[in-house]
Amino acid sequence: MTISPSPIIERGKRDKEQRRQSLIDSATAVFAERGYDCATTREVAERANCAEGLIHRYFNGKRGLLLAILESRATQVVEDFVGALPDRDTLEEEIEKVILWHLDTMWERRDFMRVAVSQAAIDSEIGRTINEGIHNERVRLTKEKLDRHKRSGRIRSGVELEAIAQTITGIGFALGFSFQVSLGQDRGIARSIAIEAAATLSRGICRR
Numbered sequence: 001m002t003i004s005p006s007p008i009i010e011r012g013k014r015d016k017e018q019r020r021q022s023l024i025d026s027a028t029a030v031f032a033e034r035g036y037d038c039a040t041t042r043e044v045a046e047r048a049n050c051a052e053g054l055i056h057r058y059f060n061g062k063r064g065l066l067l068a069i070l071e072s073r074a075t076q077v078v079e080d081f082v083g084a085l086p087d088r089d090t091l092e093e094e095i096e097k098v099i100l101w102h103l104d105t106m107w108e109r110r111d112f113m114r115v116a117v118s119q120a121a122i123d124s125e126i127g128r129t130i131n132e133g134i135h136n137e138r139v140r141l142t143k144e145k146l147d148r149h150k151r152s153g154r155i156r157s158g159v160e161l162e163a164i165a166q167t168i169t170g171i172g173f174a175l176g177f178s179f180q181v182s183l184g185q186d187r188g189i190a191r192s193i194a195i196e197a198a199a200t201l202s203r204g205i206c207r208r
Contacts, residue, residue, distance in 0.1 A: 020058050022048040024072055027065045032111035036066065036119055066119060067129055069112075074133025080105070081141045091154045091206055094145055095168055096198035102138075102172025103180065103190055110181045117177065138172075139165045156207040164205060171197050 026048035030039045041062050045052040059065040084101055088094040106113055120127040143165035149155050171194070180190045 019048070019050050019054060020068075023050055023055060023058065023065065024069055028069050028112055031066065031069070031115045036062075036115045041065070063123075066115075067126065070116065070126065070129045071133060074129075074137065077134055077137040078141065081138065085145075087145065087148065090202075091149045092199055092202035094149065095201055096195055098142055098145065098168055099172045099175070099194040099198055100191065102169070102176040103187070103194060104176075106173070106176030107180060107187065110177075113177055113181060135169065135173075139169050142168050153207060155205050159205045164201065167201065 023044060027039075027044045030044050030047060033039075034043070039062070041055045042052050044062075044065070045055060055061065055065055059068050081101070085097055088097060116126070116130060120130050139162070143161050146155065146161045146164055150159070150161065155161075175190045175194055175197075179185045179193075180187050
């Protein structure tokens with residue numbers, strides 16, 4: 001005989017998940033607005049309308065909360081990438097749209113990106129979390145797009161798709177965050193560079 005979970009237990013589990021997600025959402029906003037170092041767990045808890053002690057119970061403090069945010073973002077990578085980037089007919093357009101997606105995404109999330117990148121520079125665990133959950137997933141999805149073009153005969157034999165996918169993702173980060181956010185360069189120039197980079201890459205790997 002199967003014993004169903006108690007409705008009270010189920011409700012408690014849902015309430016915990018909702019509070020946990022509310023703290024993650026609130027911390028994302030507070031970290032972006034105040035910066036990681038200046039933000040306090042009290043501010044996060046107040047915005048989430050939760051007890052501050054829950055941050056320590058669920059996340060073991062502010063650093064654990066930042067790691068949870070990054071892990072949560074990682075689960076959204078596939079959905080965001082696939083939803084925004086339908087397959088393209090030409091290799092050049094495919095690469096161009098992927099790089100431009102990085103530019104737009106990093107600009108939209110620039111305040112939190114500053115927090116994540118600055119902490120990754122001094123905290124290796126945060127860096128690994130970003131690499132394993134976000135960067136590597138973007139590389140994998142990009143490689144899948146390239147593989148479709150290779151199967152269609154648009155990419156010459158001998159091209160290492162992993163290296164090209166890493167290059168595309170690296171250009172996306174360099175232009176999307178370093179160039180237009182950290183250095184404050186003109187976004188129009190960033191887009192022009194992205195388009196030219198896509199054209200150059202596609203010429204270099206396409207079947208002639």
